[in-house]
Amino acid sequence: MNVRQWGRDLALGVRFTLTGGREGWTRALLTAVGVGLGVALLLLTTAIPSALDARHDREDARTDISWMDTTVPPKGNDTLLVADLDTEFRDQEIRGRGMEPEGPDAPVPPGMDAVPAEGEMLVSPALKELLESDSGKLLRERFPDRITGTIAEEGLVGSQELTFVRGAEGLAAHLDDSSVTRIDHFGPIDSTSSDELDPVLLLLILVVFVVLLMPVAVFIATAVRFGGERRDRRLAALRLVGSDGLMTRRIAAGEALAGSVLGLVFGTVFFLIGRQLAGRAVVFDVSVFPSYLNPSPWLALLVGVAVPAAAVLVTLFALRGVVIEPLGVVRTARPARRRLWWRLLLPLAGLAMLYPMIGQGGGNGDFNQYLVVGGVVLLLIGVTALLPWIVERFVARLGAGSVSWQLAVRRLQMNSGTAARMVNGVAVAVAGAIALQMLFAGVDDDYTKSTGQDVTRAQMQVTLSDSAKPSSSAEFRSTKGVEDVYAYSEGSIGDRPMNPEDSEQVTVGDCTALRQIVRLDSCADGDVFAVLDPSYDSAIDTLTEPGRRLYFDPSYDDFPGARIEWTVPEGIKEAGERVGLTNNTTTGFLFTPGALDDKALSSLRTEVYLGLDRSVPDVQERVRNTAAAVDPLARAEVWSSVTRSEKFTAIRSGLFVGAACVLALIGASLLVTQLEQLRERRKLLSSLVAFGTRRRTLGLSVLWQTAVPIAVGLLLSAVVGLTLGTVLLKMTGTAVRIDWPSLLSMTGVGAAVVLAVTLLSLPPLLRMLRPDGLRTE
Structure with a gap:
């Protein structure tokens, strides 16, 4: 068979699709919508790398404060002082900067024409x-500055990013603070650190x-087979007028090719619409500009070639066991029983590819990426191969029941393959999700660390800058929702003003606060305490000798200090050790405020720990507002008992974003599939109604036809998901344990999607349940 003959037959199939009247156009439209949804998601996936690169480039272009860069340029006409003013509002991160030009040539951040003056602010x-908005009234109290404009797109990493730049003065006095630095340009800081x-x-x-892309491929393969029964009847007519079996198969492939090409057009349109809508979406604090979502030309070309090629191959594969004769299609008789042996080879081959990597990772080397991808793909494809066989065996044993049950069972027994194809995508998605949830749950402890913060005694911490007065902590006591305030001023004291030989920690707080970190027998304002434990630190004995001169904030070669002199008084009391609020023990000297003058207190940095009444609405935001009013450079932190790796959290967030898109595709594609099947059975349903069958009975039969395959599919997906999850955990050297809540929730989500699709298909079903559906031309 030459290429020219193939081309003529494929072209004839395309012509039948485009000139086949309403039936042909309806089938082509359904195929195009189904394929288009999958293509749109594939194009979105191919655009993710460019979107991430665009976000990274934008972030690099506006870099001003880098914790890895310790060099600060000298003051000049081209320098700019920058303060880190990041904050949060109702779990939304807000990037903030305070800026003060030191000369006329100071750099200007991207997206701005000039740095705002003091009292002015530019916002995204x-x-x-x-x-x-009304919901932002409480946040507006935190920013008393006048908004003079907005930051252009060049200065933002996402369309919905919350960021601001405030004008500031006097930042040079805070250069020793880690939140303030001097720069002479905006841009990435060179670093040799490995990421x-x-x-x-x-x-x-x-x-x-x-896991996210496999369901997409399955749905595209299912969509190109829409209208299979009607297509087979047309092919039988072609056999009647003289075409041979091979020619009819090529014509069928041409019809699928036309639908897939039309699907590429629909998919491009869906992608462009979704691209614009993405500019308004925020998913797990991630937003993008539409301009970011530009698919790689090579990857887009690969999608454009692979989808039509897959459509032709899937159609030819589907017709391999169908005998098309001039008087009908043999598939309408009882089909041959499906064979199991080759279906088991796929998951077994997947396990064989993953087996050599058990115990890898960490110090044992990297995982082979090709074996990982190939093994997981084969295991998930095994779901699509095993499901038709299992459904066929299961429905063959179903027996008597209500009329609706018998109608559904008989339909499934006659054509179980169509039902299995409908739920293939759901089964693959659920199997992959279960495996991923097991893997995430298994390695979660490796990326989760205890903070040591005692959330039973305090729920927030506020760090004030060096210039803030310790007495300013009293402002928090009048904040609505704050129940307890433990303020500590901390620093150091040494035996010499410069490069001391012996030094100790200094903590200043009232009696209530001190009792949270040490054990005290008695306490009154003006008392001085010391943690006397020679086994822990022998220097404390010599430093507490009455009459000895010590120096607050002594200087070192690279760090100048205040060097404030203080004479050790008589009657220093002993304090006992106690685990503090941050799971550590306090040592050295402890002072009540009345034991030191303002000069000594000014050399210390203040930390405020707050106990909150969580029943008060927005209590955390009220604390942040108070902190901003007390000290613009204050940093407010909400305590938690554990913290997770940012990379691990980012990957998990990416999974949720992708899962949301795949679930939307699953729902839309299932709905299209259901509508296509109802359309093919319209005359049969109308005949049953004409003979007196109740609509309620037919509606329940449609529900049973969906529920039975999905139940079998979810059971299979649970088995495959648990198997894949176990292998992945073995690969990472993690103890295998089943995350039952995640397994049940993933299975429930899959069932809920199918149930929602079934309910949405009921209105079209009711419109089809009319005797006039028997009319024909």
């Missing part, structure tokens, strides 16, 4: 919208991409 469009992912995180990323 999203932050401006929030501040002007490579560890093998387990890389494994997570690979599995996430495979």
Whole structure:
């Protein structure tokens, strides 16, 4: 068979699709919508790398404060002082900067024409919208500055990013503070530090991409087979007029090719619409500009070639066991029983590819990316191969019941393959999700660390800058929702003003605060305490000798200090050790405020720990407002008992974003599939109604036809998901344990999607349940 003959037959199939009247156009439209949804998601996936690169480039272009760069340029006409004013509002991160030019040639941040003056502020469009809304009234109290404009797109990493830049003065006095620095340009800081992912995180990323993309491929393969029964009847007519079996198959492939090409057009349109909508979306604090979502030309070309090619191959594969004769299609008789042996080879081959990597990762080397991808793909494809066989065997044993049950069972027994194809995508998605949830739950402890913060005694911490007065902590006591305030001024004291030989920690707080970190027998304002434990630190005995001169904030070669002299008084009391609020023990000297003058107190930095009444609405935001009013450079932190790796959290957030898109695709594609099946059975349903069958009975039969395959599919997906999850945990050297809540929740989500699709298909079903559906031309 030459290429010319193939081309003529494929072209004839395309012509039948485009000139086949309403039936042909309806089938082509359904195929195009189904394929288009999958293509849109594939194009979105191919655009993710460019979107991430664009966000990274934008972030690099506006870099001003880098914790890795310790060099500060000298003051000049081209320097700018920058303060880190990051904050939060109702769990939304807000990037903030205070800026003070030191000369006429000071750099200007991207997205701005000039640095705002003191008392003025530039904000992102999203932050401006929030501040002007009713929900942002409490946040507006935190920013007394006048808004003079918005930051342009060049200065933002996302369309919905919340960020601001305030004009400031006097920042030079805070250069010793870690939140203030001097720069002479905006841009990335050169660094030799490695930012490579560890093998387990890389494994997570690979599995996430495979699990999210596999259902898309399955749905595209299902969509190109829409209208199979009607197509087979047309092919039988072609056999009647003289075409042979091979020619009819090529014509069918041409019809699928036309639908897939039309699907590429629909998918491009869906992608462009979704691209614009993405500019308004925020998913797990991540937003993008539409301009970011530009698919790689090579990847887009690969999608454009792979989808039509897959459509032709899937159609030819589907017709391999169908005998098309001039008088009908043999598939309408009882089909041959499906064979199991080759279906088991796929998951077994997947396990064989993953087996050599058990115990890898960490110090044992990296995972082979090709084996990981190939093994996971084969295991998930095994779901699609095993499901038709299992459904066929299961429905063959179903027996008597209500009329609706018998109608559904008989339909499933006659054509179980169509039902299995409908739920294939759901089964693959759920199997992958279960495996990923097991993997995430298994390695979660490796990326979760205890903070040591005692959240039973305090729920927030506020760090004031060096210039803040310790007495300013009293402002928090009048903040609504604050129940307890423990303020500590901390620093050091040494035996010499310069490069002391012996030095100790200094903590200043009232009696209530001190009792949270040490054990005291008695306490009154004006008392001085010391933690006397020679086994821990022998210097404290010599430093507490009455009459000895000590120096607060002594200087060192590289760090100048205040060097404030203080004479050790008589009657220093002993304090006992106690685990403090941050799970550590306090040593050295402890002072009540009345024991020191203002000069000594000014050399210390103040930390405020707050106990909150969580029943008060927005109590955390009220604390942040108070902190900003007391000290613009204050940093307010909400306490938690544990903290997770940012990379691990980012990967998990990416999974949720992708899962949301895949679930939307699953729902939309299932709905299209259901509508296509109802359309093919319209005359049969109308005949049943004409003979007196109740609509309620037919509606329940449609529900049973969906529920039975999905139940079998979810059971299979649970088995495959648990198997894949166990292998992945073995690969990472993690103890295997089943995350039952995640397993049940993933299974429930899959069932809920199918149930929602079934309910949405009821209105069209009711419209079809009319006797006039028997009319024909």
